[in-house]
Amino acid sequence: MAEYQTYSHDVLVIGAGGAGLRAAIEAAAGGGKVGLVCKSLLGKAHTVMAEGGIAAAMGNVDDRDNWKVHFADTMRGGQYVNNWQMAELHAKEAPDCVRELEAWGALFDRTKDGRILQRNFGGHRYPRLVHVGDRTGLEMIRTLQDHGIHQGIDVFMEHSILTLLKDDGRVVGAFGYDSERGRFHLFKAKAVILATGGIGRAFKITSNSWEYTGDGQALAYDAGAELIDMEFVQFHPTGMIWPPSVQGILVTEAVRGDGGVLLNSEGRRFMLDDIPENYRAQTADNEEEGWRYTQGDRNARRPPELLTRDHVARCIMREVRDGRGSPHGGVFLDISWIKRKIPNSEQVIIKKLPSMYHQFKQLADIDITKEPMEVGPTTHYMMGGIRVDAESQESTVPGLFAVGECGAGLHGANRLGGNSLSDLLVFGKRAGAYAARFAKEHQFGRIDDNALETASRTALEPFATNGAAQVESPYQIQQELQEMMQDQVGIVRMHADMERALEGIARLSDRARRVRVTGNRQYNSGWHTALTLRSMFIVSEAITRSALERRESRGAHFREDFPGPDPSHAKFNLAVGKDSGGGMQVRQAPIPEMRSDLRQVIEEMK
């Protein structure tokens, strides 16, 4: 057996983005011993990239806003396959979570009377996003980090988890390694919270960094937990597309919220041509009204650029496909045009979108105050993930909780911008509290030495010098998987393509057995990449199988062979689990009937 160090915690949190940090703080508040494991350094997780803001119906800018409107917006955005109980808790609890963040030192932009300012965003009826310029995510993660380090939490930076450990059906710990030296570590815990984020790295064009390989989803799946909604992958409509090295980097929706418009090569504002029926009543159908909305006119309807992300992404795809794209295969996003409307437009743009200004200036030689940006869809967010109980965030395996992007339910078929940061706060807090409670009610479990033995042996296989006739590179396998998922299970999906993708995943995972790496266990990026391949295969297969099974188009999931929604499909989520033979199975999980008072809220808000 390989050597390892052992630690014991009441609650172990895996992942230290907004959700993991918030969960760890809450778990520690109950006095328990909390461990926090993260793949990167503290404060570097993808929360730092969030630009838009935190959606919370505080009603500071428009007093017509309240939890009911937020609830209805979230459900409409998710095309009604959301976990409605989560959507309710989220809408009700988000404002208090924002206030809590302020009490811990977060500084947000203010209204004239000194309260927290809120901005417009896609799919939100009223100005709702709490923000500070376009770097809200940094403010949030730094606040949680700086508060969190004083709560007695043990932080394990640059540690990765290989497997969850079970005893008598419940999760009792995790086993992993550190990047620095490649040593193994056993984390015994009474409860484990997964907060590992997304799966963007399964696709070629993505706004996600190397970390987002679906580890949490795969760990939970292997531990016997169910995943749901895996067919719903959000392609954010506006990623950078040029130069090639920046392809996929996010261009915040706030550009559109502050007046930016989408134009095709003919200079036409094509979003005005395609407003879906269910949004027609609340969408501006002319330029003048859209502009007034971005300038805070309460009687104006929002511009069509702020329709939901799935719809905007598909409209961009269509423009490109029909030959009306920009030179590098996207469309134009123009904020500089507002100089025709206001005198000091350059200062206004730099003030409101400082990091976008900086990003384009430095990476693409584009001055966004003077010229349009070129943008196209980028893989951004996973709506699906680990199936959880709405109140406690506990998965279908006792002692295992999941929160944030790796959890699922709140967003349904499509997430609204800003609903992720609020998700992290609301459910991070809940997961922390319920995991701490679970830990109080349970003892440490027995650790299965065989499981440790298997995990460490498997992890070291890429260093083996014998066996493999044809050695494979981990980077090559990863790249082929990303290209295949992008082409065959991407924004526009077809049955035959996805069947081919399933075969492709099987072939690649077969080849992955022959992956070998050079060097030693010290901070070896090749080895780390090899160890994430398994997670990427699991989530890729789950996405593809679910997408095959949903024979309709809904939210982010678009089937060219079934281009419209099918009302009968609104009645279930697709749940993915491991069958007794170790194969992946997909089943329809009926959505429980919505409480009548909530149904009424949705009717009222239509």
Place this chain on the structure above:
Amino acid sequence: MATASFRVWRGDAQGGAFADYTAEISEGMVVLDAIHRIQAEHANDLAVRWNCKAGKCGSCSAEVNGMPRLMCMTRMSELPLDKPITVEPMRAFPLIRDLVTDVSWNFRAKMKIKEFKPRKPDAPDGTWRMAQEDVDRVQEFRKCIECFLCQDVCHVIRNHQLQEDYIGPRLFVHTVALEMHPLDTENRIADLKKSQGLGYCNITKCCTKVCPESITITDNAIIPLKERVVDEFYDPLRMLARLVWPDSKPPG
């Protein structure tokens, strides 16, 4: 397509040397792209720390042609390609491997700084009122992405290794952000003087020069903190007051 040659530091705590590589350069490429290309094609085990690749997370700090930079924000087009481009780890911190250094001291040092302590809420519902100008005033400091390039270049850390008695530019920025927070009521001035080594900084402004977020660290963060220390400890009236009432909090 153009190619560029690189001299990349390979090694660990025991020692190391530059290794030579070449990589194809395409339009818009940054140094981190080239390092990734080298990693994928020639050196699978090359150690490099990175995350967002958009200048927002501050992970990929290194020294490119001798200058502390974020690799993801250093365009190849701004570097001369007629001679090899050197890429080395931050030299002020202990090397883990290749381009990756042990920056954990920065995280430990931060814990010594007293945390945010807000005044009582202004409104009965437990919330505060603030003016936008007061929020704007500290934004510069809150932009910091904790890349630690300022710590890397600071001679107090890099040359004199005074980490035990000094917190460095990044954490002075952190302190000033707290001190100027419109709601904060804590006082961190004595700590800055007594245990955090503010006096060691002799304002050479190297930190300001390398900050990828263009924070004017020396002028806007460190000098105002030095002024506060002077006000609190070297004002003759206050010195007298301390003699008479040694335990009292300084007035004003």
